[in-house]
Every structure is written in C-alpha cells, then in structure tokens.
Amino acid sequence: MDFYIGLLQIFGIHTLLGLSAYLLILTGQVSMAQAGFFAIGAYMAGICTAMWGWHIVPALALGGLLSGVLALLIGFPALRVKGMMLVIATLAFSEVVRLFFFNFNYTVLRDGIPIGPIGAEGFRRIRYFPENGWTTIEVSLFMGLIVLLVGGALWWADRSRLGAVVRAVGEDELAAQSVGINLTTIKVAAMTLGGVIAGIGGGLYAHMTTHVEHLNFGILLATFAIAYPILGGMGSVFGTLAAVVFVQGFLVEGLRFLGDWRNLLFGLLIMLAMNVRIKQLGDVRLRNLLRGLFGLRRRSHAGA
Amino acid sequence: MVDFLQNIVDGVMVGSGYALLGLGFTLIFGVMRRLNLSYGPSVMVGIFVGTWFHLRGAGLLAVIAATLAGTVLANVYVDRLCFWAVRQRSAITAVVSSFVIWMQLEEAVILVFPDRTYPFPRLTALEPIELGPIFFRAEYVTMFACVALLLAGVWLLVYRTRFGLALRAVAQDPVAARYMGIPLDWIGLGVAVMAALIGGLAGLLIAGTDQLVIPKFGLWATYKGLIAMMLGGMGSIPGAVCGGLLLGVAEIQFVWYLGAQFRDLAAYFLLFTFLVLRPGGLLGQAIVRRELAAFRRI
Numbered sequence: 001m002d003f004y005i006g007l008l009q010i011f012g013i014h015t016l017l018g019l020s021a022y023l024l025i026l027t028g029q030v031s032m033a034q035a036g037f038f039a040i041g042a043y044m045a046g047i048c049t050a051m052w053g054w055h056i057v058p059a060l061a062l063g064g065l066l067s068g069v070l071a072l073l074i075g076f077p078a079l080r081v082k083g084m085m086l087v088i089a090t091l092a093f094s095e096v097v098r099l100f101f102f103n104f105n106y107t108v109l110r111d112g113i114p115i116g117p118i119g120a121e122g123f124r125r126i127r128y129f130p131e132n133g134w135t136t137i138e139v140s141l142f143m144g145l146i147v148l149l150v151g152g153a154l155w156w157a158d159r160s161r162l163g164a165v166v167r168a169v170g171e172d173e174l175a176a177q178s179v180g181i182n183l184t185t186i187k188v189a190a191m192t193l194g195g196v197i198a199g200i201g202g203g204l205y206a207h208m209t210t211h212v213e214h215l216n217f218g219i220l221l222a223t224f225a226i227a228y229p230i231l232g233g234m235g236s237v238f239g240t241l242a243a244v245v246f247v248q249g250f251l252v253e254g255l256r257f258l259g260d261w262r263n264l265l266f267g268l269l270i271m272l273a274m275n276v277r278i279k280q281l282g283d284v285r286l287r288n289l290l291r292g293l294f295g296l297r298r299r300s301h302a303g304a
Numbered sequence: 305m306v307d308f309l310q311n312i313v314d315g316v317m318v319g320s321g322y323a324l325l326g327l328g329f330t331l332i333f334g335v336m337r338r339l340n341l342s343y344g345p346s347v348m349v350g351i352f353v354g355t356w357f358h359l360r361g362a363g364l365l366a367v368i369a370a371t372l373a374g375t376v377l378a379n380v381y382v383d384r385l386c387f388w389a390v391r392q393r394s395a396i397t398a399v400v401s402s403f404v405i406w407m408q409l410e411e412a413v414i415l416v417f418p419d420r421t422y423p424f425p426r427l428t429a430l431e432p433i434e435l436g437p438i439f440f441r442a443e444y445v446t447m448f449a450c451v452a453l454l455l456a457g458v459w460l461l462v463y464r465t466r467f468g469l470a471l472r473a474v475a476q477d478p479v480a481a482r483y484m485g486i487p488l489d490w491i492g493l494g495v496a497v498m499a500a501l502i503g504g505l506a507g508l509l510i511a512g513t514d515q516l517v518i519p520k521f522g523l524w525a526t527y528k529g530l531i532a533m534m535l536g537g538m539g540s541i542p543g544a545v546c547g548g549l550l551l552g553v554a555e556i557q558f559v560w561y562l563g564a565q566f567r568d569l570a571a572y573f574l575l576f577t578f579l580v581l582r583p584g585g586l587l588g589q590a591i592v593r594r595e596l597a598a599f600r601r602i
Contacts, residue, residue, distance in 0.1 A: 030396055077576075077580040078580075080580055080583060081579050081580065081583045083395070083396075084339060084395065084396075084399070084538075085534075085579055085583050087339075087396070087399070088339075088530065088534055088575070088579065089575070089576055089579040089580065092531075092572040092573075092575040092576045092579070093572075093576060095527075095568070095572045096569060096572045096573065096576065099565075099568055099569050099572070100569075102565075103565050219403075219523070220407075223400060223403050223404065226396075226400065227400055227404075230396070230397060230400065260411075260415055263407060263408070263411035264408055264411050264412055264415070266404075266407060266408070266411075267404040267405050267406070267407040267408035267411075268404075268405070268408055270404045271385070271386070271401040271404050271405060274397055274400060274401060
C-alpha cells in the first residue's frame with residue numbers, strides 16, 4: 001500500500017513539474033530551466049523547514065517565490081532567444097543552478113548534527129513530515145490539494161479569455177501582437193508563474209525524499225519536464241497528467257520487473273510514445289471520457 | 305604574464321578537442337536542422353568499443369578502427385531512429401527523442417562495462433616540447449595537428465566535391481535541393497557518418513590524452529560540442545572551430561585564476577551570455593531566424 005501512496009506522491013510532484021513546462025509551452029517557449037527552478041525550490045524549502053524550523057506552507061511559498069523571482073530575471077533575457085536557442089540557453093541556466101548547489105555549503109548544528117546543504121554530499125535530513133507526525137496519507141492529501149489547486153487554476157485560466165490570449169501568443173506572435181497583446185508581459189508572466197509552480201513542486205519533492213543532491217536536478221529532469229506536455233498534447237492540463245501517469249506509472253515503475261533491461265527499453269519507449277503521440281488520448285478522447293463521467297455536455301473546442 | 309600565455313596555449317590545445325565535437329554538431333545542424341543530443345553518447349559508445357578491443361590485447365590501429373566504426377554505427381542508429389523516422393515532423397520532438405536515446409546508449413554501455421573507469425591506450429609516447437618558458441604537451445600538440453589536418457579535409461570535402469555541393473544545397477534549401485534530384489535521405493546518412501567520423505576522432509584524441517574512459521563521457525562530450533557550436537554560431541564550420549578554441553581558453557583561464565570548480569560554471573555562463581547578447585554566435589548566419597517556424601512546432 002505504501003508503495004502505491006508513494007507512487008501517487010511522485011505523480012503529484014511530476015505533474016507540478018510538467019504543468020510548469022506546459023504553461024511555458026502554451027506561450028511557445030520550450031524551457032529546460034524548469035529543473036533549475038525545481039532545484040531552487042527544493043533547496044530553499046528544505047532550508048526553511050530543516051534549518052530554520054518553519055512550517056511547511058510558508059517554506060513552500062518562499063521556495064516558490066524565490067524560483068519565481070529568478071524566473072522573472074531569466075524571463076527578460078530569454079525573450080531575446082527563441083525555439084532551439086531558448087532550449088539551450090535555459091539548459092545552461094539549469095546546469096549553472098545545479099553546479100551552484102554542487103559547490104554550496106551552509107550548515108547549522110541541530111541536536112549536535114550538522115544539517116544543511118553540503119556540496120556534493122547533498123542536503124540530508126529534511127524530515128519535516130516525520131518529525132511533525134504527518135502520516136503518508138496526510139502528506140499525500142496535502143500534495144494532492146496543491147496539485148489540484150495549481151492544476152485547477154491553470155485549467156480554469158485556460159478556459160477564460162486569458163487562456164485564449166496565451167494560446168494566441170504561442171500560435172503566432174506576430175498576429176497576437178497586431179491585435180494588441182503585450183508579448184513581453186505574457187511571456188515573462190508565464191515564465192515567472194512556471195518558475196513558481198516548479199519551485200513549489202521542488203519543495204514538495206525535497207520533503208518527500210528527505211534528501212536532495214545536485215545530481216537529482218540534471219538534464220534528465222529537465223527533459224522529463226518538457227516531455228510530459230509534449231507527450232500529453234497541449235490541449236489541456238489533463239494531457240500532462242495522463243503523460244505523467246504513463247511515464248512514471250507504466251514506463252518507470254511498471255517495467256521494473258525487466259531489471260537492467262528496463263533502462264534500455266525506457267528511452268526507446270518514450271521516443272516511440274512521443275512520435276506515435278498519444279495526443280488524442282490527452283486532448284479529445286480523455287476529455288470526452290471525463291466529460292461523460294461527470295455528465296457534462298460536449299462541445300467542440302478549437303483551442304487545440 | 306607567462307602564466308596567462310601558457311593558459312592560452314593549453315586552452316587552444318584543449319579547445320581543439322572541443323572544436324572537433326562542435327564541428328560534428330554544426331555539420332548535423334547545418335544540413336539536417338536538427339540538434340543531435342545523442343552525438344556525444346555515440347562517441348562514447350565508439351571509444352568503449354575501442355576499449356573492448358584494447359582490453360583483449362588488440363594493437364593501436366585495431367583500436368582506432370574499432371573506435372571509429374563503433375561511433376559511426378551508434379550515430380547512424382541515432383540518426384535513423386530520431387531524424388530519419390521523424391524528419392518531416394517537428395524539431396523539438398526530434399531533439400527530445402535524440403536525448404532519450406542518450407539514456408539507452410549509456411545504459412547499454414554500463415551493462416557491458418559495469419566498472420567505473422576503463423583504460424584507453426596512449427596514442428603518442430613523445431616527450432613534452434619546451435619553447436622558452438612555455439610547455440607543450442605532446443598529446444595536445446598531436447591533437448592540435450590532427451584537428452588542423454581534419455579541418456583542411458572537411459573544407460575540401462564540403463567546398464571541392466560533388467557530395468559537398470549537394471550538402472551545401474540541402475543546407476541552403478532542402479526543398480529546392482530535392483527538386484534538383486538530390487536524395488535527401490542519403491545526404492542525411494552521409495552527414496551522420498561524416499559527423500561520426502569526426503566525433504570518433506575527437507573521442508580517440510581526448511580518451512588517448514586522459515588514458516581512461518567513463519560512461520559519463522557521452523554527456524560531457526555533448527555539452528562541450530554543443531557549447532562550442534553555439535558560441536561560434538549554429539551551422540557555421542569556422543564558427544564551431546573558433547567557438548571550441550574560445551571555450552578551451554576560457555575554461556583554462558577560469559581554472560587557473562579562480563579554481564577548478566569554476567570550469568563548467570564558466571562554460572555555461574559564457575554560453576548563456578552569448579545566447580542572450582549575440583544569439584547568432586560569433587560567426588553565425590541568419591539560419592536561426594529563417595528556421596524559427598520549424599522550431600516552434602512541437
């Protein structure tokens with residue numbers, strides 16, 4: 001049972017990561033910086049609870065805020081580069097962040113044990129949940145609530161006028177600009193908000209695993225972040241969720257019985273899935289299925 | 305001052321390895337308009353094939369041939385899987401595909417070679433050369449000489465042969481090139497083989513200098529090649545060489561004056577600044593703007 005609860009928590013964290021990339025891809029920015037924001041959120045939230053003794057909620061908020069501020073600072077120069085160049089520039093940012101934490105030392109003594117990020121060794125003992133007697137169910141519910149809030153807000157914003165504006169920027173910048181949309185505001189706001197979401201996800205990740213190190217936040221995590229929305233299709237947030245469940249539930253955990261051979265198949269399967277594209281699953285079929293389940297009326301949607 | 309000069313000399317020598325990797329990247333990008341993130345890992349596969357022969361007592365020539373052959377096979381595999389099969393589709397998906405194949409190549413190598421490090425034969429056994437106060441390591445001089453020769457060869461191939469003409473035609477306009485009867489598939493395969501040969505040589509020279517190989521070499525090589533290409537300008541052959549040399553010099557200067565942990569930080573910082581301030585790179589062309597539409601599709 002604990003295994004499945006743990007799996008649900010992983011789904012939640014990766015959904016946050018995927019949603020932060022989803023928001024950026026909606027505006028036409030493919031960013032590998034999400035791993036960097038995730039790392040900043042993880043370390044900052046860990047420092048708040050484990051070293052300063054904060055409550056988890058302000059700790060997550062500060063982690064998200066710090067990531068958001070950095071994302072805002074990255075957002076402006078990132079406007080100058082597009083497409084593939086942006087992928088590489090943001091990848092460089094993620095690596096700079098990772099190397100920063102690789103060299104980052106800051107510890108305090110608590111109960112005679114040094115606690116805090118220690119360079120290559122990483123940051124151990126982020127034990128807020130066990131120390132305060134949270135059960136795994138409570139932790140999962142807490143994470144679920146955050147994912148629901150973030151996902152719900154994105155889903156709602158996507159249906160509103162704002163969603164149409166954001167999608168317009170992603171589809172055709174020139175056309176969007178000529179109907180009076182402020183490209184800078186939309187793109188930088190998306191980058192900032194994506195940073196905040198990734199930062200909160202990172203904070204949750206640090207508290208779930210109780211130990212983070214710089215290697216957790218490499219290019220692999222950044223690739224996962226953009227692979228989820230690409231795999232799930234850009235139709236709605238449910239596509240990203242479906243892709244997370246598919247990758248983490250089926251490809252990572254479901255194929256564990258293959259042992260060493262899993263990793264050989266893994267890359268190939270992601271590649272196949274991305275090219276055969278379960279877009280329909282994420283966009284139309286899943287949405288219609290969910291509508292059917294909840295008895296909502298169907299209507300055609302031209303956004304995808 | 306002598307330190308500074310010595311650093312520049314060392315940087316140019318180290319950078320010539322980066323220049324080769326950048327050259328491979330830029331060839332693939334220039335012709336195919338695709339970033340092959342599995343390029344470094346396929347070089348890594350090649351040098352592990354070489355090591356496999358070395359461990360079984362093969363001579364230097366056999367090791368060199370095996371390394372080049374392994375790199376070509378691995379890179380053609382990546383090319384056919386990620387670029388040929390997805391050619392008409394979007395650029396970003398192809399790039400992410402090429403990256404996930406990195407995992408596969410690295411895992412395959414780790415399955416066959418479970419230890420941390422493996423030895424690689426030394427290519428030259430010459431003494432270091434001393435010119436006044438400045439030292440030249442023999443391995444680095446060999447590397448530099450190989451790079452110079454190879455560059456001349458690539459230049460001849462691209463600007464003086466029919467294949468090179470076809471290559472440049474595809475790079476300029478794939479549709480028009482196809483109307484002229486140039487088989488795009490074969491050009492793509494040719495570029496993959498050519499880039500793999502260059503990468504294999506870079507891998508040989510770098511692994512021969514370090515005399516050891518590790519599975520992490522793949523990602524390292526991808527990073528260095530990518531940065532070298534981006535600094536010089538995507539798709540530009542002289543640009544990749546300049547970018548590689550610049551990267552080498554910058555790294556060595558940073559290591560000397562600030563400390564070893566600044567090596568990679570310096571590289572990424574340089575990359576980020578260049579991309580933001582001069583997205584076209586040192587000698588870049590307007591390719592980037594023209595291809596923007598392709599890179600926006602997901």
